[in-house]
Amino acid sequence: MTSGRQLVRALSCATAFALLAASASLAWSQSLPKAAVRNVDETFFGSTVSDPYRYFENTKDPAVAGWMKAHSDFAHATLKRINGRDALLAQLETYDSAASARVVGATRASGDLWFYQKRRPQDNQLKLYMRHGLDGREVLLVDPDAIEKRTGKPHAINYFTPSPDGRYVAYGLSKQGSESASLYVLDVQTLRLVGKPISRADFGFADWASDSRSFLFVRLQELKPGMAPIEKYQRSAVHRFHLRGARLEPHAVFGMQAAGVRMTPAEIPFSATTHDGHWVIGIAVNGTQRELRVYVAPQADALAGKAKWKPVIETQDEVTGLAYMNDALYLNTHKGAPRFQIKKLDLREPDVAAAPVVVAHSERVITGLAAASDALYVEAREGNVKHLFKLGYASGATLEPVKLPVDGAFALSDSESNASAADPRFPGVVIDLQSWTQARQIYRVAASGEVRNTGLQPAGPYDTPTDIETHEVMVKSYDGAMVPMSIIHRKGIALDGSNPTLLYGYGSYGITEEPFFSTSRLAWMNAGGVYAVANPRGTSVFGEDWYRGGFQATKPNTWKDFIACAEFLIAQGYTRPAKLGILGGSAGGILVGRAMTERPDLFAAVISAAGALDTLRAEFTPNGVPNIPEFGSVKTEAGFKALREMSTYAHVKDGTPYPALLLSGGTNDPRVEVWESTTKTAARVMAASTSGKPVLLRLDYDAGHGIGNTKKQQLEERADWYAFLLWQMGVKGYELKPD
Incomplete structure (x- = not known):
């Protein structure tokens, strides 16, 4: 083993080389x-x-487009010149292909039919499959790779929903990362499409009626000539599609024009038809705001287009999640309960204020609920570990714990497919379960409490590495708040400041970073890397109060907590500034961007992936209006001050020695415009920085926000990230090759 003194000497030489390499890169640029x-x-x-x-x-201006292309080509060429980059990519490919398949979104239908997406080592994209029973013959339903071969453009399945009887499956398909999905209906017996694809079906699922012969879905308004792009997500409506005659109802079932409904143009309507045929639940979502407004109507009236909708839940009721059973809605609410409680609302006589509490507020944070035929299943977080509980439907029932085989994370819904873990027609739930050191497996929880591996997700040789350890720590922030952070690394590392360390964070929308397994982390650790994940204020790891502590005017707490976590890693000897990199994506761009501008001395390198960096201009984009509830608006003084404080772009100062910066994004991004995430900030830092370190603009012209990226795109981007970090940290073997 190398001595500490030898390490310091070697690292000093490596750092000097990295600075020379950076200067050479700058000269080339x-x-x-x-x-x-x-x-x-x-x-x-x-x-x-x-x-x-x-x-x-x-971005359509020829000069702007030319600047983007030239700098992106330069970034790709530079990243490919890093020694060790190709070896990293080979490792990532080996780890990714080690298991015989990756399976997500397992969903049940009648007749013990299972629908799921799967990607084998030879596949570039997830494909949709069906099988009869867990041991039945597998049938390929939708193959995006074949579509790419026909069209020359990468395609992805955005969502899928089987009909209750399993005869049909509705799915969304989009290309080049755009998330602009068209909705298709497939007869799984004949493998033929029903009717033509329906455009402007970007939002997440088909809501099937109980007879399996029609469904409701959200459709965006048509942008006609002269309409501004900012109107894309406004005035959406829920429509009905009939399989018989492949007929689309011309009038909206639920939305701004529906009788009894009060909605703003920016609110997005969703629906949920109940399995028993009694109700349609209409949900009005104000962009990214978590609190819902809910209406109900008799199902027969709603499907006939004759409903007079009745409001039952308002945003002031602070309800963020719902589940239905037996003419009642179970509500997850933080009103008077910052760690949430569950109430039961009788839809026949709805009164939220008088609705009884069936799961009381406690130290646990209730994070989800789902209704099965036998019980209401509840997920709750204690620290950074999820626990599963069940609550019987009988009056006076109490919460019962369900023992799981892994202490880690799961969710009662699948964000990749919009599949629910439970179905009110069937007992038990199906969950994905994983931890920092155990790969994701799909388990079936029976009504008896027995938990069995479904076998849908094949095991791989790297699923349970025994040479990795994790530490859950609490870090004191600048104001005394204690911030949770997870640290993952190989066993036996030296705490002498020598370890290449990557600190990741997000910190918005109340999204908590829970334990997840990633084989790509193994490649980082093979290079001696430490991986750390912070949960600053703005997540909801400790409930609503923690979320609101990093929200709009209090948003600075998010990056200040993150900075405190970086300082902790240095103080404890995991790393030092010359060996520390940070990574954030999407709204996590606020986190890493402002950490960089506030403490440029603290980091060797910064990566922002499709990051929100120009927050003052965000609301003038199509996805900006839906994000006003989360970040605020420049049209109010409080909103302007908050957004200006969040803006990385606005805080770049001339004459500052900024760390190396890699800005990564897709030109088809529908969530964060490419100029907001990359180009404007790249130009500003290039002009302002005096460090001589590279500012690289890595664009993908066949990608968007990352959703729907192919395996090849994902692995190449990750290899570029790791190589960039190791190059800038001066790690031996990751020098820049001569041009």
Whole structure:
């Protein structure tokens, strides 16, 4: 083993080489097109904001498009020049292909039919399958790889929902990461499509009627000539599709125009038809706001287009989750209960205030609920470990724990397919369960409490590495708040500040980073890497109060907590600034971007993947309006101040030695526009930084926000991330090869 003194000497040499390599890279970049400054000054509530690269928002401008392409080509070429990058990619491919398949979204239908998505080592994209029983013959239903071969463009399945009788499956399909899905209906007996695809069906699922012959779905409005792109997600409506005659109802079933419904143009309507044929539940979602407004109507009236909808839940009731059984809605609410409680609302006489509490507020954070025929299943977090409980439907029933084989994480819904873990027609639940050191497996929980592995997810040789250890720590932040962080690394590392360390965080929408297994982390650890995951304020690891502690005006707590976690890793000897990198994506761009601008001395390298970096301009994009509830609006003084404080772009200062920066994004991103996530901030940091370290703009012209990316795209991006970090940390074997 290398001594500490030898390590320090070797690392000093490596760091010097990395700086030389960075300077050489910068010199090479001199031939790239420069971004001209064209300031646009705006005044908000007495404060003037300068935007030097506002014109970059017109990505169709030939000069802007040329700048983007030149810098992206340069970034890809530079990343490919890093010694060790190809070996990293080979490792990632080996780990990814070690198991015979990856299976997600397992969903049941009548007749013991199972539907799920699967990707084998030879596949580039998840495919949709069906089988009769867990041991039955597998049938391929939808093959995006075959579609790519026909069209030359990568496609992905956005969602799928089988009909209750299992005869049909509705699914969304989009291309090039756009998430702009068309909805298809497949007869699984004949493997023929029913009717033509329905466009503008971006949002998540088909809500089948109990007779399996029609369904409801959300359709975006048509953007007609002259309409602004910002209107894309406004005035959506729930429509009905009939399989007989492949007929689409011309009038909306639920939405702004429906009788009895009060909705704003920005609210998005969803529906849920109950399995017993009694009700249709209409849900109005105000963009990213977690609190729901809910209406109900008799199912027969709603499906006939004659419903007069009745409001039963308002946002002030602070309900964030629902489950239905026996003419009652079970409500997960944080009103008066920051760690949530569950109430039971009788839909025949709905009164939320008077609804009885069936699961009381406690130290556990209730994070989800799902109704099965035998019981209501409840997921709750204690620390960073999820626990499963069940509650019988009889009056006076008490919460019973279900013992799981792994202490880790699961969810009662599947975000990749919008599949629910439970079905009110069947007993028990089906869950994905994993931890930091145990790969995801799919388990079936019986009504008896017995938990069995379904066998749907094949095991792989790297599923349970024994040479990795994890630590759950609490970190004191700048104001005394204690922030949870998970640290994962190979056993036996030296706490001498020598370890390449990657700190990841997100910190928005109340999304908590729970234990998850990733074979790609093994490649990072093979290079001596430590991987850390923070749960700063803005997540909901400790419930609603923790979430609101990193929300709009209090958002600075999110990156200040993250900075405290970085300082902890240094103080405890895991790493030092020259060996520390940070990673965040999407809203996590706020986290890493502001950590970089506030403490540029603390990090060797920063990666922002499709990150929200120009928050002052976000609400003027199609997905900006739905995000106003989370981040605020420049149209109010409080909102402007909060958004300006969040903006990485607005906080870049000339003459500052910024760390190396890799901005990664897809040009078809429907959630964070490419100029918001990459180009404007890239140009600004290139002009401002005095460190001589690279600022790389890695664009993918066949990708969007990352949803639907092919295996090849995912692995190449991850290899680029790791290689970039190791290069900038001066790790031996990751120097930049001569041009």
